[in-house]
Amino acid sequence: MxxxxxxxxxxxxxxxxxxxxxxxxxxxxxxxxxxxxxxxxxxxxxxxxxxxxxxxxxxxxxxxxxxxxxxxxxxxxxxxxxxxxxxxxxxxxxxxxxxxxxxxxxxxxxxxxxxxxxxxxxxxxxxxxxxxxxxxxxxxxxxxxxxxxxxxxxxxxxxxxxxxxxxxxxxYISRYRLTMTLVILAALAFSILTAVWFAGHFKKAIFGLEPEEIGRLFQERNATLQSIREGIIAINTRGEITTLNEAARSILELPSDADLLGQPVTEVLPDSRMPEVLSSDQPQFDQEVRLGEQALIVNRVPLHHSGQVVGVVSSFRRKDELHQLGQKLSRIQQYADSLRSQAHEYSNKLHTIAGLIQIGANDEALALIGQETRDHQALIHLLVEAVPDPVLAGCLLGKYNRARELGLVLEIDPDSQMSDLPEWIPREQLVSILGNLLDNAFEATLNQGGHGKAVRMSMTDLGDDLIFEIEDRGPGIPDDQHQLIFNKGVTSKQAEGHGLGLHLVHSLLQQLNGTITIEPGTPDGSRFTVYIPKQPHSTNLHGAADE
Structure with missing residues (x-):
């Protein structure tokens, strides 16, 4: 049946x-x-x-x-x-x-x-x-x-x-039997009419779906919730948890075997602000909260049905994951800039060499080729000897070519040494720190009319810290601005999209328990010195805090 x-x-x-x-x-x-x-x-x-x-x-x-x-x-x-x-x-x-x-x-x-x-x-x-x-x-x-x-x-x-x-x-019974038969038929007809009305109303309430379709959608919904990496929590009008995926349990460090559905969200997460959204009917986007040793980016959105708030859905993710994603994109952008710089630089050199050959200046062409070869060979030899890490070496080589494309010179101290690079330091963070500081030095030097000038860099791994020095030929930074320039959005440039590089450098150094100092350059400009400890610290940016 x-x-x-x-x-x-x-x-x-x-x-x-x-x-x-x-x-x-x-x-x-x-x-x-x-x-x-x-x-x-x-x-x-x-x-x-x-x-x-x-x-x-x-x-x-x-x-x-x-x-x-x-x-x-x-x-x-x-x-x-x-x-x-x-x-x-x-x-x-x-x-x-x-x-x-x-x-x-x-x-x-x-x-x-x-x-x-x-x-x-x-x-x-x-x-x-x-x-x-x-x-x-x-x-x-x-x-x-x-x-x-x-x-x-x-x-x-x-x-x-x-x-x-x-x-x-x-x-008598025959008479009543006829009456009962009529009553049964009338009740059956009424039940059928009621069933037709109720079935139509029920189908409308479930959006015209069949039970098998609802079951399949329910399975797909559960599979989707469990497959995404963001934590998802939903509550009803009574503040009880109706949805909780595995990512949420992992991020919030909740017991995996505890049945939390139906429990008040304020008992599971005492500092949750979902009840506030439920009562105010106002969504909250990209809220940064602290939960224990974690920094989370949280979104909270009210659910509506027939114009009434029937619940709240909250999605959240660790902030460090977003940082890592941004850093990877930044690293890809740096590689792309390096390749573009190299392609542009070599294209100019090849055009110059081709022009010299066409006019018969073969000796000058050979001299230019020799000079180009010596410069790159010297830099590559220095990087191979001083910087065994391929990611850091590739970043410096790309910035060298970028400087030449801008009409500048990136001078790396030949006595530099960075062979003792700890494994615990994320390479993408280190590359992002140096890349932003070098780009900032290039811009500062160019803004000062520094075409042909050199941006100097040195690095050493002696002692307990990794030390990087970058010196530009810009206008310098007043003493009262040394701390302000690391705030988000603070910049001396008029164009939009600036004021983020040094803020990112400061944030990444905080995660690595590093520091940065600013001193006047010689004879002008500014010198940025970065100190990163070789040993990881017991605490980091994600210290304990309340949600």
């Missing part, structure tokens, strides 16, 4: 099921009512028969006639009594159970046991009045028997049997 019903749409299934249930219910109630009515009618008729039998047994004429066994008096009297009481029959018997009065005259004098077998004994022997349902000589009837006592009331001299045929009961 279940398999066959799946072939039908939900609306048809609901109509069939509700209609069948209504039919079974009304049918069962109808059968019960008919049975109860039949039983009640038969009991009522039996009580009436018993009352009539006892009344006839107490009539003095009947007592005298039975005592004298006077059939001629009892026969017409029984017929009269049956007519007056509307009984089907009144049968009177003597002490031995022989008929003294009977509606059929030819049965007179014969034993009443033909109809009642040994059921006469309780009445004749013990004086018990009884009501029975039996098939007698006159048909199926409800009959009552009562003993007849003599005038002294001590000795049983006979019995009276009064019966009412049950054909009238069948007539």
């Amino acid at each position: 279940r398999l066959s019903l799946r072939r039908f749409p939900l609306k048809t299934r609901m109509v069939l099921i509700l209609g069948l249930i209504a039919l079974l219910q009304t049918g069962a109630l109808g059968l019960f009512a008919l049975h109860y009515l039949t039983t009640s009618l038969e009991e009522e008729i039996g009580e009436r028969a018993l009352h009539v039998a006892k009344t006839i047994a107490s009539i003095p004429q009947v007592i005298d006639a039975v005592t004298e066994r006077d059939i001629s008096r009892l026969q017409p009297l029984s017929l009269t009594l049956a007519e007056r009481t509307e009984a089907r029959f009144v049968v009177i018997g003597d002490r031995d159970g022989l008929r003294l009065a009977h509606p059929v005259a030819k049965r007179l004098g014969r034993s009443m046991a033909e109809d009642d077998d040994d059921e006469l004994t309780p009445t004749l022997a013990y004086g018990l009045a009884q009501v029975t349902r039996a098939e007698g000589s006159l048909g199926l009837s409800m009959r009552a028997r009562a003993p007849i006592y003599d005038n002294s009331g001590e000795q049983i001299v006979g019995l009276v049997s009064v019966g009412y045929l049950l054909d009238r009961v069948d007539t």
